[in-house]
Structure formats: structure tokens, C-alpha cells
Amino acid sequence: MGWPLRMFQEEGLYFVTSRCFQGRLLLRPSTEVNEVVGGVLARTVQQSAGSVRLHAFTFASNHFHLLVWARGDSLASFMQYLRSNLSKKVGRLVDWSGSFWERRYSAEPVLDDTALVGRLRYVLAHGVKEGLVEKSAEWPGLTCLPQLLGPARRLFHWFNWTKRWSKRGSEGMEGVQGRFAEQWAEPVELEVVPLPCWKGLGEEERQRAVQSLLEEVEAEARSRNKPVLGVRTVRAQHPHTRPEHLKRSPRPLGHASTRQALRELREQYRTFVAVFREAAARWTRGDFFASFPRFSFPPRVVPSRFARVL
Numbered sequence: 001m002g003w004p005l006r007m008f009q010e011e012g013l014y015f016v017t018s019r020c021f022q023g024r025l026l027l028r029p030s031t032e033v034n035e036v037v038g039g040v041l042a043r044t045v046q047q048s049a050g051s052v053r054l055h056a057f058t059f060a061s062n063h064f065h066l067l068v069w070a071r072g073d074s075l076a077s078f079m080q081y082l083r084s085n086l087s088k089k090v091g092r093l094v095d096w097s098g099s100f101w102e103r104r105y106s107a108e109p110v111l112d113d114t115a116l117v118g119r120l121r122y123v124l125a126h127g128v129k130e131g132l133v134e135k136s137a138e139w140p141g142l143t144c145l146p147q148l149l150g151p152a153r154r155l156f157h158w159f160n161w162t163k164r165w166s167k168r169g170s171e172g173m174e175g176v177q178g179r180f181a182e183q184w185a186e187p188v189e190l191e192v193v194p195l196p197c198w199k200g201l202g203e204e205e206r207q208r209a210v211q212s213l214l215e216e217v218e219a220e221a222r223s224r225n226k227p228v229l230g231v232r233t234v235r236a237q238h239p240h241t242r243p244e245h246l247k248r249s250p251r252p253l254g255h256a257s258t259r260q261a262l263r264e265l266r267e268q269y270r271t272f273v274a275v276f277r278e279a280a281a282r283w284t285r286g287d288f289f290a291s292f293p294r295f296s297f298p299p300r301v302v303p304s305r306f307a308r309v310l
Contacts, residue, residue, distance in 0.1 A: 003104060005272070005273055005276055005296065006076070006107065006296070006297075007268070007269055007272045007293075007295075007296070008070070008072055008073045008075065008076075008295035008296075009072075009109065009295075010071070010072060010294075010295075011069065011070070011071045011072070012069070012070065012109050012110075013055075013067070013068070013069050013109065013110040013116060013196070014066075014067075014068055014069075014070060014075060014107045014108060014109055014110065015065065015066075015067055015107070015108050015110055015119045015255055016065065016066040016067075016068060016075075016079065016105055016106065016107045016108075017063060017064070017065050017105060017106045017251075018063060018064055018079075018083060018101060018105040018106075019062060019063040019101070019102045019103070020062045020063060020100065020101060020102060021098065021099045021100055021101060021102050022102060022242050023062045023063075023102065023242065023243050023246040024062060024096075024239070024240055024241060024242050024243075025061040025062050025237050025238070025239050025240070025241045025243075026061075026062065026090065026091070026094055026096055026100060026239050026240075027059050027060065027061055027062060027063070027064065027086075027090060027141070027239075028061040028094070028234070028235070028237055028238075028239045029059075029061065029139075029140040029141035029142070029234065029235060030140075030235065032093055032180070033090060033093055033094070034059075034140075034141065034142045035156060035157055036089050036090055036093060036159065036180070037059055037086065037090065037142050038142055038154070038156035038190060039156040039157045039158040039159065039185075039188055040082060040085045040086050040089060040090075040158070041054075041057065041082065041142075041156075041190060042154075042156050042158065042188040042189060042190035043085070043158040043188050044078060044081050044082040044085070045190065045191070046188060046189075047078075047081060048074060048077075048078050051070065051071045051072070051074035051078075052068055052069070052070045052071070052074055052075060052078045053068060053069040053070075053193045054066065054067075054068055054144075054190075054191070054192055054193060055067040055068060055069065055120070055192065055193055055194070055195055056119075056120050056123045056124075056144045056148070056192065056195075057123070057142070057143065057144045057192075058123045058124075058126045058127075058139075058141070058142075058143040058144065059141045059142045059143070060126055060127070060130075060141060061141065061234065061237065062243070065122070065123050065126070067110075067116075067119055067120060067123060069193075069196070072294075072295045073295040073296075073297075075107055076297075079105050079107070083100075083101055083105065086100070087100030087101065088161075089159065089161075092179060093180075094239035094240070095239075095240075096239065096240065106251045108251065108252055108253065108254050108255055109254040109255070109265065110254070110255045110256075111254055111255065111256040111261045111262075111265065112256055112257050112258070112261060113195075113196075113197035114257035115255040115256050115257050116195055116196075116197060116255075117195070117197065117213075118255070118257075119255055120195065120210075120213065121213045121216070121217065123143075123144070124136050124143075124145065124210070124213055124214055124217055125217040126139065126143070127139030127141070127143075128217050128218060128221045129217065129220075129221060131221070131224075131226055131227075131228050131229060132228060132229045132230075132234055133228055133229075133230070133231060133234070134218070134221070134222075134228050135214075135218055136214050136217060136218065137214075138231055139231075140231050140234060140235055144192050145210075147190075147191075147192040148192065148206070148207070148210045149207050149210060149211070152191055152192050152193070152194075153189050153190065153191045154189070154190050154191075155187055155188070155189055155190075156187075156188055156189075156190055157185035157186065157187060157188070158185070158186045158187075158188045159179065159180055159184050159185055159186075160184050160185075160186050161179065161184065163184055164178070164179065164181075164184045194206055253265055253266060253269060272293050272296075275292075275293050276292060276293055276296055278290075279291055279292045279293075279298075280292075280298070280299050283298060283299070284299070
């Protein structure tokens with residue numbers, strides 16, 4: 001069974017999720033992991049050249065969430081660059097050489113301001129809603145919270161392995177420490193852009209809005225009256241650990257505050273799929289004039305009329 005087709009908009013907001021292979025704790029927080037993850041994320045945003053804007057993010061031990069604005073199909077190359085570099089660099093840090101990601105990422109459109117703030121609340125709740133820490137600020141992994149409550153820009157280091165490769169054979173190039181040596185570290189700035197619906201607010205007003213969301217999240221967690229795992233225990237977990245139980249739920253088509261908006265999205269998606277399938281059928285028959293929906297990716301198959309020759 002194939003993956004559902006992706007439908008990108010001319011421009012739009014997306015809630016992105018990616019989980020580690022088998023739910024293993026490969027992104028388990030540490031000073032080194034946080035620095036590498038921050039550098040990779042900052043470099044990826046920089047490479048997007050404005051076609052993707054980052055509004056919020058959080059990295060749990062076995063998955064991450066992003067809240068982004070993207071133009072057209074630019075999110076596809078953004079995520080390819082981000083996930084491939086995370087798998088290589090974090091994989092090296094935690095001594096993991098196999099598949100890093102469980103499956104492809106999900107990217108669900110966020111259709112209105114109410115849903116957008118709701119997705120931000122969901123991002124801020126990580127660590128607290130799972131019973132790992134009492135307060136969002138205590139989560140030891142990389143999150144956007146310091147940038148939402150303080151300066152929007154934060155400095156990380158991108159470890160330039162291309163430069164290291166050009167110096168191969170020199171002394172000190174072997175091993176993990178060689179790959180993450182200071183001489184390959186390039187400073188790169190990560191910026192979190194305010195939510196579009198909050199652009200009219202001043203900095204202090206936005207920070208108060210974030211604080212209000214945090215209070216809601218933490219009050220809800222306290223009402224459950226359950227003990228938390230604690231930061232020390234989170235940090236002590238081995239990155240290769242495979243949880244016995246993983247929370248799995250169907251990925252929604254999109255996020256909206258009204259059923260009408262979701263119905264319209266569903267109809268739009270059905271039309272998109274129908275047009276794509278018709279174009280794909282024509283293309284595989286050798287009709288290179290088949291018109292695919294905008295921002296879609298034609299199937300990677302050899303047209304049947306040339307398959308016999310090959």
C-alpha cells in the first residue's frame with residue numbers, strides 16, 4: 001500500500017511531525033545533541049532562502065514537531081535536507097548506523113488562526129502532557145520556548161563535514177570528536193518568526209499570549225495529579241531504547257477550527273487525487289503532455305512504451 005499523495009498549496013502553514021525508527025529515543029536530549037540539532041535546523045532554514053519560515057518547534061526524545069509556513073513544494077526539499085542531516089549527525093553522536101526515521105514525515109495544513117494557536121499550544125505542551133516534566137521550561141530538549149519568551153534569534157553551530165572531508169588525511173580527523181571538532185563548527189543563527197495572526201501584537205503582548213498557553217498546559221497537567229519522570233531520568237535514558245508502547249493515532253488531513261473548513265479541504269484533496277491519478281495513467285502510457293496538479297511529484301516509473309525497449 002502506497003503513501004497518500006501530498007498536496008501542497010501556493011503558500012500555507014503546516015504542522016510537521018517526524019518520528020524516529022521504532023520510536024527509539026535517538027533524539028534523547030543532551031548538550032551535544034541539542035547543539036547539533038539546533039545547528040542543522042538553523043542551516044536548513046538558511047538554505048531555504050525564505051521559501052520556508054519557522055514559527056515553532058520542539059524535539060522530543062523520539063520525534064519532533066515543526067510549525068512552518070512554506071511556499072509551494074519547498075517544504076519537500078526542506079524536510080529532505082533536515083532529516084538527512086539529522087540522521088547523519090545525530091546518528092553519529094548516539095552511535096546509530098541503521099534507519100533513523102520510522103517513515104516519511106507528515107505535513108498537515110493549518111487552515112485558520114484558531115487552529116494555528118492550538119498547534120502552538122500542542123508544541124509547548126510537549127514534555128508536560130507526557131508526564132516527563134512539570135513545566136514546559138524544564139524540558140531538556142531543544143524547543144522554541146526560549147525564543148518565544150525572549151530574543152527571536154539564537155546562535156548554534158553547524159558542523160561543516162564538507163570542509164572536514166576536504167582536509168581528510170590530516171591528523172585528528174578520525175572518530176566522533178574529529179567530526180565535531182571546533183575547527184568544523186560554523187556559527188549559524190536560528191530565527192523563530194511570530195505567528196501570522198500575532199504579527200499585529202507587540203513583543204510583550206506575544207510573550208503574554210505564550211505565557212497564557214503555558215499556564216493552561218501546566219494547569220491541565222497538574223489536574224491529573226500524576227508523578228513526573230523528571231529531567232535527570234530523561235537524560236539518563238539510553239538513545240537506543242525502544243519504548244514498549246507507542247502512542248499511535250491516524251494523522252488528520254488538516255487542522256481547522258470548523259468542520260466546514262475540513263470538509264472543503266477534503267473535497268479539494270479528492271479532486272487533487274483524481275487529477276493526479278488520471279495524469280499518472282496517461283504518463284505511464286507515454287503521454288508526456290499529461291498535466292499533473294501544481295506542486296505535485298510525477299511517479300518515478302518508466303513509461304510502458306519505453307519499458308519494452310529497456
